[in-house]
Amino acid sequence: MDQKKKMGFSTQAIHAGYSSKEHYGSLTPPIFQTSTFVFNDVEEGRARFSGEQEGYIYTRLGSPTVKLLEDRIAVLEGAEAAVAFGSGMGAVSAVIFSLLKSGDHIIATDAIYGGTYSFFSMIKEKFDIDFTLIDMSNYEEIKKYIRPNTKMIYIETPTNPTMKLVDLEKVAKLSKELGTISVVDNTVMSPYLQRPIDLGIDIVLHSATKYIGGHGDVIAGLVVGRKETMKTIKMAALKNVGSVMSPFDAWLLLRGLKTLSVRLDRHSENAMRIAEYLEQHPKVEKIYYPGLASFPQYELAKKQMKAPGGLLSFEVKGGLQAGIDLLNNVKICKLAVSLGDIDTLIQHPASMTHSTVPIEERLKMGITDGLVRLSVGLEDANDIIADLEQAFSFVK
Numbered sequence: 001m002d003q004k005k006k007m008g009f010s011t012q013a014i015h016a017g018y019s020s021k022e023h024y025g026s027l028t029p030p031i032f033q034t035s036t037f038v039f040n041d042v043e044e045g046r047a048r049f050s051g052e053q054e055g056y057i058y059t060r061l062g063s064p065t066v067k068l069l070e071d072r073i074a075v076l077e078g079a080e081a082a083v084a085f086g087s088g089m090g091a092v093s094a095v096i097f098s099l100l101k102s103g104d105h106i107i108a109t110d111a112i113y114g115g116t117y118s119f120f121s122m123i124k125e126k127f128d129i130d131f132t133l134i135d136m137s138n139y140e141e142i143k144k145y146i147r148p149n150t151k152m153i154y155i156e157t158p159t160n161p162t163m164k165l166v167d168l169e170k171v172a173k174l175s176k177e178l179g180t181i182s183v184v185d186n187t188v189m190s191p192y193l194q195r196p197i198d199l200g201i202d203i204v205l206h207s208a209t210k211y212i213g214g215h216g217d218v219i220a221g222l223v224v225g226r227k228e229t230m231k232t233i234k235m236a237a238l239k240n241v242g243s244v245m246s247p248f249d250a251w252l253l254l255r256g257l258k259t260l261s262v263r264l265d266r267h268s269e270n271a272m273r274i275a276e277y278l279e280q281h282p283k284v285e286k287i288y289y290p291g292l293a294s295f296p297q298y299e300l301a302k303k304q305m306k307a308p309g310g311l312l313s314f315e316v317k318g319g320l321q322a323g324i325d326l327l328n329n330v331k332i333c334k335l336a337v338s339l340g341d342i343d344t345l346i347q348h349p350a351s352m353t354h355s356t357v358p359i360e361e362r363l364k365m366g367i368t369d370g371l372v373r374l375s376v377g378l379e380d381a382n383d384i385i386a387d388l389e390q391a392f393s394f395v396k
């Protein structure tokens with residue numbers, strides 16, 4: 001295992017935690033598609049339940065295929081342990097429900113994922129866990145909003161879809177000083193491009209539906225952090241709430257992880273080509289992509305991200321109608337939400353992913369009616385550009 005530590009990211013993404021020798025020589029990990037596990041005798045059952053003996057009991061509480069995925073993502077994020085969930089929102093809600101209580105307060109980045117915003121609104125109303133959304137790209141702003149009951153700093157960087165960055169090292173340090181829990185939703189980057197734990201962040205979570213799965217065929221979530229915290233989350237959220245990942249989904253994600261680094265290198269390369277094309281386009285008002293030298297936080301991007309990634313947003317000149325005309329005419333780019341897939345996906349945040357956010361709030365986040373989000377896929381960049389070009393011809 002010590003030797004594994006010295007190995008590179010791609011090697012660990014392919015091998016960490018699995019031994020074919022222990023599985024009949026099977027190169028690919030088996031799928032343990034079982035709901036329950038048989039005990040040898042009553043004593044063994046008792047010891048498993050009490051925690052005196054390691055081992056599996058029932059798939060809601062853990063299974064070997066899911067455990068392998070958890071161990072592997074923990075290695076890739078540089079964390080002690082991980083917990084897998086049936087969806088990204090399962091992961092988000094688990095972290096909040098397990099670690100906070102009524103009366104607590106969360107500080108979060110503005111323009112957070114629409115589902116997370118909707119969840120925060122629900123727990124505020126029903127469970128009295130308050131939240132404040134702030135522009136954390138301005139580090140000095142953060143301190144102003146800290147209250148005595150602030151328990152968590154919840155970060156998305158880059159913020160989807162406006163791509164604002166948060167300086168993770170600075171915020172992790174501040175969080176330690178304040179004694180709050182720092183959480184990063186690392187979905188848009190993946191552990192290959194950004195490792196928040198290395199920078200002092202406490203908890204990292206993912207919608208594994210996106211880059212980790214990568215192929216648009218699974219809904220899943222992951223959380224990583226310290227062993228004790230992961231145990232708390234597992235007991236509170238998996239055992240009692242039950243947003244469990246299925247063994248088959250874990251197997252798909254293990255397969256996805258094997259190509260994560262090569263996919264993200266190409267996603268980033270393609271996105272850069274498309275960002276350069278959009279930046280000079282006469283019908284584009286504004287472009288948000290951390291790889292462009294014109295990006296306001298270009299230096300921070302270079303500091304904390306290995307590459308700029310595959311996600312970008314742009315504002316079409318002419319507002320809502322212009323955006324609609326563009327989106328209704330693309331052919332290769334698919335009009336769909338989600339991101340991080342092999343297929344290029346295009347969507348309209350104002351009417352889709354961020355439609356639950358009140359309009360004033362949405363505009364404050366920078367999500368205008370003409371904003372279009374593009375998750376650049378692995379097709380040939382020239383073909384994606386040609387597709388956008390023909391669709392732009394329909395924009396007046």
Ligand SMILES: *Cc1c(COP(=O)(O)O)cnc(C)c1O
Nearest residue numbers: 087088089113185187207209220
């Ligand atoms: C998709 C997404 C989620 C929610 O994940 P699901 O797998 O759809 O439940 C959370 N955060 C971000 C940044 C996302 O993109």
